[in-house]
Amino acid sequence: MSGMQLSGPGIPTxxxxxxxxxxxxxxxxxxxxxxxxxxCPRGAITVGGEITGLPHLDEDKCNGCGICITRCPGLAIFGLDEAYSSSTSLVSFPYEYVPLPEEGQKVRCTDRMGKFVTEGVIHKVRTSKAFDHTAIVTVEIPREYVMDVRFIDRQGVKDNGQRE
Ligand code: SF4
Ligand code: SF4
Incomplete structure (x- = not known):
């Protein structure tokens, strides 16, 4: 099953x-x-006067830079690129473990609950001192799963590391 419908003030249309x-x-x-x-350097996220309010995304101001992904203590922010190719999309998520996956590595991609969704390929791994020990991992997946995939199976990453 694919194509989870999500809506809310932080979900892009x-x-x-x-x-x-x-x-x-x-x-x-x-x-x-x-x-x-x-x-957010572009002022695309607004929590508002009430700090317990839900963050609102101004989707036209956001350019998908990903800076906010590593700043969220709740690991609740993802990056999506549905225009990547005619058949695949990119999903970026925060990753706080070692070893990191490697670019080009085939991985099993999971949903928000850790359930397998589809196979994917690591497209990019971004690290920076400014990210405070959190990397941004980007995986390329079949386009229809862009609202389903939110993480990868870490066991596959470890297995790959052990073979080296
Ligand atoms: S991805 Fe970049 S531009 Fe978009 S909300 Fe996050 S920090 Fe702002
Ligand atoms: S949990 Fe993350 S997305 Fe929610 S308000 Fe805090 S920083 Fe923003």
């Missing part, structure tokens, strides 16, 4: 998603938190 890279903020708990708002 499909119309916006097919135009290219954009953040997808899956934060639905009204907790006092707002580093995402402060992290």
């Amino acid at each position: 499909q119309e916006r998603r097919i135009k290219g890279p954009v953040a997808c903020i899956e934060c639905f708990q009204q907790i006092p938190c707002n580093p995402c708002e402060e992290a």
